[in-house]
Amino acid sequence: MKVILSRKGFDSKAGGIPSPILPDGTLLSLPIPAKCDELRYKDVYFDGVSFADILCQLKPKDNKIINWNCHLDPDIRLNSRKIKPANWSAGFGQISQAQGYLRNQQVGVGDLFLFFGWFRQTEGDFKDGTLRYVREAPNQHILYGYLQIGEMVSDSEKLQREYYWHPHSLERRAKENNNMLYLPTDTLTFNKNREGFGTFDFAEKYVLTKPGKSKATWKEIAALFPENICKNVRNSAKDGGIYYAGQWQELVLKENELSEEWVKSLF
Structure with a gap:
């Protein structure tokens, strides 16, 4: 089983604010703005409240983004x-x-995506319009969800016919030769008590960021060091930690016991 770290959600350029850690520990990843997509923030909901309303609370001075379309993926x-x-x-x-x-990297059926993004603790109540970031709360990279691959779909007609609701079924993407939709297994192959996809609630084991460091400087997790990455990457961290420069989206870990044991410890 290969493990893929996949960076998703708002960042400093797309969206401009961290996704919220809700007071109950929910890691609510905010999908990035995407003008060419059809889904809008007012169409995406969490617990009865639209993402447009949540964005109004977290970014009150921006009255434009709430009317934008978004890329709900994963x-x-x-x-x-x-x-x-x-x-x-x-x-x-x-x-x-x-x-x-x-x-x-020959990523295929049985391999596991771990999704992470930029998060910050919030307080208040998003249902009554009082959600806000906790002052001085750190910016952190946190694992917030997963999907183990059960099926891969790249056929344009099948994507548009059977998975019309997914943004990668839109014609401009579906017609591309290098477009793929990954669908989940029914349950995790290594833990039959967990579905093949899902989200995490906040726990320290999901936090990648090293305490006291900027969000992109990670803890010294053995499975995440350069020698265990299937890519030519350099650890640029100073004074401890792991830091991989650039705006990369995916990192595939080497298929070995070190990677698998780390992943299993998360579930």
């Missing part, structure tokens, strides 16, 4: 839409250079 949270599409399935799409990297 789509791994149940009931994220007010009206659930018929035959909905969790899924994650990748395209272009990032998909080329996954293809070259």
Whole structure:
């Protein structure tokens, strides 16, 4: 089983604010803005409240982004839409250079995506409009979800016919040769008590960021050091930790006991 770290959600350029750690520990990843997509922030929901409303609370001075379309991908949270599409399935799409990297690493059925992003603790109540970031709360990279690959779909007609609700089924993506939709297994192959996709609630074991460091400087997790990465990467961290420069999307870990034991410890 290969393990793939996949960076998703708001960042400093796309969205501009951290995704919220809700007071109950929910890691609510905010999908990035995407003008060419069809889904809008007002169409995406969490616990009865639209993401547009949540964004209004976290970014009150920005009255434009709430009307934008968004790229809900990975789509791994149940009931994220007010009206659930018929035959909905969790899924994650990748395209272009990032998909080329996954293809070259022979990522396939049985391999596991771990999704992480930029998060910060919040307080207040998103249901009554008082959600806000906790002052002085750190910015952190945190693992927030997963998907173990059960099926891979790249056929343009099948994507548009059977997975019309996913952004990688839109014609402009579906017609690309290097476009792939990853669908989950029913349950994890190494833990039959867990579905093949899902989200995590906040726990220290999911925090990648090294305490006292900037969000992109990670803890010294053995499985995440350069020698265990299937890519030519350099640890640029100073004074301890792990730091990989650049705006990369995916990192494939080497297929070995070190990687598998680390992943199993997360579930």
